[in-house]
Amino acid sequence: MDAMLYALPFLMKGFSITLWVSALVVVFSLAAGLVLGVALVYGPRPLQWIVRLFSDCIRGIPILVLIFVVYYGFPPLGISINSFWAGVVALTLFKAAQVIEYVRGAISSIPRGQMEAGKAIGLTFVQRLQSVIFPQAVRRFLPPWINGVTDAVKGSALISLLGVVDLMQSINEVIGRTYEAMPLYLLGAFIYFAINYSLSLTSRFVERRYAYIRD
Amino acid sequence: MNYHLNFNLIWRHFDKLWQGLVLSLELAVLSILIGAIIGLVLAIWYVSAGKLVRAIISAYVEFIRNVPLILLVYIVFYGIPTVVDFAYSATVSFVGTLSLYAGAYLVEVFRSGLEAVPRGQIDAGKAIGLTPLQRLLHVRLPTMARITLPALSNTFISLFKDTSVASVISVPELTYGAQWINFNTFRIVEVYIVTTIMYLITGYSILFGLRGLERRFRAER
C-alpha cells in the first residue's frame, strides 16, 4: 500500500501522457476522418475508391501491427519519427478509418429525399451539406463517435510497447520496482475504466438528447 | 530513399510467420467458441434473472469493454498467478483472456438477439404447449442465431486481429513471428509488408467466407 502511494505521482504523469496521446489522436482522426468520410460519400469515383481502400486496409490490420509498421517502418523509408509520435500517427490512422465509417453511416442514414428537397429549393451542393445533411448527420454521428473515443484510449495502452511511459507503462515500471503486480494492475484497470465508462455514459446521454427528432 | 527491399531473408524464415498465422487462427477459433458459450449462458441467465445477477453480469461486461486488452492480458498472465497458486502457459493464459473478452462482447450480442425475438413467436410456442426450456431451444435460440450471425462474424474477425496482442507475453503467433524476424534479420520494412498482407488476406478471406455462409443460412430458411 505504501508503495502504491509512493508511486502515485509517477502514475499521474503516465496518466497525463495517456490523456494527451488520446486527445491528439481524437482531434487528428476527427479532422482527417470527416474530410475522407465526406469524400467517400460524395467524392468523384477514383477518390471514393482510394478512401475505401485506405479504410478497408487500415481496419484489416491489428492496431499493434499498425503501431509497429509506423514505428519500425518509417525510419528506413527516410522518415524519422520518435516513439511518441509513431504511436500517435498509428492510432490516428486506425481511428480515422473508424471515423470515415461513422461519417458514411451517418450520411447514408439520411433519406434521399432530403438531398432532393434541398435541390428543389435551389440550394447548392455545399449549402445542402451545411444546412440539410450535416445537421441531421451529426446526431447519428455523435453517439458512436463519442463511444469510439474509448478505442483511442484503450489503443493508446499499446504504445507502452514502444517505451512511451503512458499509464500502462508507468504501471509496468512501478511493478518492476515493487513486485506488487495485482494491486497496481487493478488500480490501472480502474483508471482506464473510469475514463472510458464516463465516455460511454456521455455517449448514451447524447443519444437520448437527440432522440427528440424522429423521422 | 536508399533502402533496398530484399525479401530473401523473409522467405528463409517464412515458417515463423506461417506457423504464427496458424496459431493466431487457432487462438481466435478457441476464443470465439469459449466466448460464445460464456456469452450465451450469461445472456440467457441475464434475460431471466433478477436485478442482482443482472448487475453482476453488467459489471463484467462493462469492466472488460472499458479496460485495454493488453492490461487484461497482463492481469491474467502476470497478475493472477501472484495471488492464486496456479500455473498456466502463456498460450493458455491468452486463450482464457481472449475468451473472457469475447464473452463480454457476445453477452450483449446474444442478449439483444434474444430480446429481438418477436413476442408473437414466444406466445405461439406457449399456445402449442411448449415448456419454457422447449421454447428456448426450439423458438428463441434458432431465431436469435439467425439475428446474431453477422455480429458473430464481425466479432470473430476482431478477435483474429486481437490475437496480435498475445505477442506481448511471447505467444508465438503472427505478430510475434514478425517481431522475431525483425530483431534477427533487421529486414524491418519487408517483414511488416509481408505480415500486413497476411493479416489482410486472412481477415478478408474469413470475412467473405462467413458472409457467404450467412447468405446460405438465410436462404435455407
Place this chain on the structure above:
Amino acid sequence: MGENRRPLLGIESLRKSFGKVEVLKGIDMAVHKGEVVSVIGPSGSGKTTLLRCVNFLEIYERGSIRIDGQEVGYRDGDNRQRRGETDLARMRAETGMVFQSFNLFPHLTAVQNVMLGLVKVRRKPKQEAREIAEHWLKRVGLGHRIDSLPAELSGGQQQRVGIARAVAMEPKILLLDEITSALDPELVTEVLDVVRQLAEDGMTMLMVTHEIAFARDASDRIVFMDDGRVSAEGPPGELMAQAGSNERLDAFLSRFRTSHL
C-alpha cells in the same frame, strides 16, 4: 403569336432511360403561364419521372425542357454542356417542388423549413424571410404551428408546410408529385384545398395525381400518360369524352368510375 405565346414550360421529344428500360419515350408538352395541368396515368407510365426531369432531379440526356426559354439542365449552345452546380441551383430555384413523402427537414421547425431557401438562395435578411415564411404558413392554415418540428405535425400539416416551403420561393411554376398519396384519406382534403386556393390565385402548376376527381375540377388541362408517352390530352371534359376512342384511357378511367363516380 410570337414571344408572348411561348410556353412557360416547354418539353420537346424528352426521352429518359434507366439502364435499358426506357421510361419516357418522347414527350412533348407545354404549360402556359397561369395554367394548371394535371398528369394522370397508370403507375409505371413515367409521370413522376417526367416531373422529376423538370427539376433535373432525374438527369435527362435526350430532348429538351425549357422554363421561360432556358434549358433546365444544360447550358445554351450547341455542345449541350451540363450546367454547373451553382447554375443548376439557380435554375431549380425557379421551380418549386412538393414531394409525395413531404421531405421536410426534420431538424428544422415549420417556419425554419420555409425560411431556409429564402435566406440561403434568395439572400433575404432573416427578419424578412421570417415574415414571408409566417405569411405563407398562415396561408396554408398553419399560423398556429410555425414553431413545430415536422415530427410534431400530422401528415396533412407536414404536406402543407411542404407547399408553403415551395411557394414562398415565388417559383415560376410549381411541381406537385402525388402530394396526397402518402396521406390518410381524411387528411387529403385539407391539402387539396390549399392547392385549389393556389390555382385560383393564378399559380402555374404541373401536378402528377391519382385524385382524378380533383384533377377534373381544378385543372385547365389533363394529360394522360401511358407507357412513357402522352396518350391523350385536353381540357377535362374533352379528355373524358375521348375515353370512348382511347382504349387505354378508358381502361384507366373505368377503375375510378366504379370506385368514385
